[in-house]
Amino acid sequence: MKRNLFSRKQLAVPYIIFLLLFVVLPLFVVLYYGFTDQEGNLSFANFLAFFTNAKTIGTLLYSVVIGLLTTAVCLLLAYPVAYILAKGAYARRHAFLMVFVLPMWINFTLRITAMKEILTVLEGNLAYHPFFNTILCMVYDFLPFMIMPLFNTLTKLDNQYLEAAGDLGATRAQTFFKVVLPLSVPGIVSGVTMVFLPAMTNYVVLDMVYNSTYIMGSLIGSYFSAYDWHNGSVISLILLLLIAGVTLVSNRFSREQEARR
Amino acid sequence: MRKALEHAVIWLVLLFMYLPILILTVYSFTDSTMIGAIRNFSLHNYVTLFTEPELISMMVGTLILALAVALLSTLLGTMGAIGAFYSKRGVRRAVELANQIPVVNADVVTGFSVCILMIALFQLKKETYIPLVIGQTALCAPFVYLSVLPRLKQMDGQLYEAALDLGCRPSQALFKVLIPQIAPGIFSGFMTALTLSLDDYFIATYTKPATFDTISTYVVNATRGAQTQIKTALWALSALIFLIVVVTVILMNVRPDAEQEQGGA
Structure with a gap:
């Protein structure tokens, strides 16, 4: 009897091979290109060039600023919405949440096009407020990704905590800042990780809204599309480091939260 | 007062999220070439959308790409989740770690790294x-894995053992006992993979053949000065996708409610 064929463990083999070949190996290829020169010799010149060039450093900072601003605005808009949906008087809150996350499933380039058309009518020309428009379109694109994790955390929050705080004499504001906000940190952290990195690297929104004038943000894109493999790899590695950092921090947050329970 | 404020916040944010797409939907049914101009009802955008060969082949x-990627991702991700869940702890940990990489990674980096690996x-030629x-499967399969895994955790592991003890072959136990138990997870993984592929720009732009366009890459190119006819036909496409998404979401949310009511009765 061939008992081993189709055993559960063996099913992982194709996926493990797939992950090794197309997820893990590409990272090593990027690592190789980042630390070699055109002749394939080990070199730190690519990194040195990146960190000594004002333009590339500026690009990185600009991307971080756009990412941070988008994340902050999303958080400020999404928190009240998620809070009202989760704790307010809305009867069918899950159905209501669906209405808020539904735009997520419409192709993002089409949604940005829609926003662009509206802004063109309102402002006359997109070139008057390029930075404002960029942030607006970014927020429009990423808002559902912030609302969802916040809602999930806030619905799980036990109402008895809020009642207890009220009974013990806390004002509404005190209850919010001392009870609700600290307990919703895991939702904030996961929302921030879902928005910050994609917003930082989404140069397509920049490209579309700025109407193809030169912008710092799309420099990342231009390295990649020019197939400048060495410099593209350097940027990839820097982004990977950033991502690893953010992931570690958010993991620590969720672990602390679990430990506290 | 407080209630009124809450309603205002909810409706203002909804307005922000829906107004652009709704206005575009309305204007897709006119012969206008610009939002704001008042024109006559017309279906010419929809006619263009379904007669222009370039647009048809793009859609x-x-x-086809999204379906192929979603099927491949579902197959790989589901098998991976089942296999890893019942493997030794070390193997499972390693698979979970590698699985997490495309999930947290920026799509630009995923696309670029797969591109240089392949080329x-x-x-390999992109034309293949x-x-x-x-590239898209490397992005989507991990999400299938993540949606199948909770189902495996919830499932009673002894069912599979019982099937074996009762004389099932492992393949029978797999297809008749295990897979039906985790089917909802597989389905939602498939849907996630489908939407990720449909939404993807970054991986497609680095790995696609020069002559092939997905909706995302096509729209981005079209914004760099396309003909007006194409531009307004894309409004019709937005309206159609909006409609499809709304109907799908309603259908998928009505069904579980009905099941719950049946269960309660």
Whole structure:
């Protein structure tokens, strides 16, 4: 009897091979290109060039600023919405949440096009407020990704905590800042990780809204599309480091939260 | 007062999220070439959308690609989740770690790294479509894995053992006992993979053949000065996708409610 064929463990083999070949190996290829020169010799010149060039450093900072601003605005808009949906008087809150996350499933380039058309009518020309428009379109694109994790955390929050705080004499504001906000940190952290990195690297929104004038943000894109493999790899590695950092921090947050329970 | 404020916040944010797409939907049914101008009712955008060969091939191509990627991702991700869940702890940990990489990684980096792997190391041509399919699958399969895993945790592991004890072959136990138990997870993984592929720009742009366009890459190119006719036909496409998404969401949310009511009765 061939008992081993189709055993559960063996099913992982194709996926493990797939992950090794197309997820893990590409990272090593990027690592190789980042630390070699055109002749394939080990070199730190690519990194040195990146960190000594004002333009590339500026690009990185600009991307971080756009990412941070988008994340902050999303958080400020999404928190009240998620809070009202989760704790307010809305009867069918899950159905209501669906209405808020539904735009997520419409192709993002089409949604940005829609926003662009509206802004063109309102402002006359997109070139008057390029930075404002960029942030607006970014927020429009990423808002559902912030609302969802916040809602999930806030619905799980036990109402008895809020009642207890009220009974013990806390004002509404005190209850919010001392009870609700600290307990919703895991939702904030996961929302921030879902928005910050994609917003930082989404140069397509920049490209579309700025109407193809030169912008710092799309420099990342231009390295990649020019197939400048060495410099593209350097940027990839820097982004990977950033991502690893953010992931570690958010993991620590969720672990602390679990430990506290 | 407080209630009124709450309603105002909810409706203002909804307005922000829906107004652009709704206005575009309305204007897709006119012969106007600009938002704001008042014009007559017309279906010419929809006629263009379904007669212009360039647009048809872009839509059909995107759909076929998304289906292929979603099927491949579902197969790989589901098998991976089942296999890893019942493997030794070390193996499971390693798979979970590697699985997490495309989930947290920026799509630009995923696309770029798969692109140089395929072209520099494997010497594959983009015209074979292999880099595109593999690249998107590398993004989507981990999400299938993540949606199947909770179902495996919830499932009673003894059911599978019982099936074996009762004389099932492992393949029978797998297809008749295990897979039906985790089917909802597999389905939602498939849907996630489908939407990720349909939404993807970054991986497609680095790995696609030069002559092939997905909706995303096509729209981005079209914003760099397309003909007005194409531009307004894309409004019709937005309206159609909006409609499809709304109907799908309603259908998928009505059904579980009905089941719950049946269960309660």
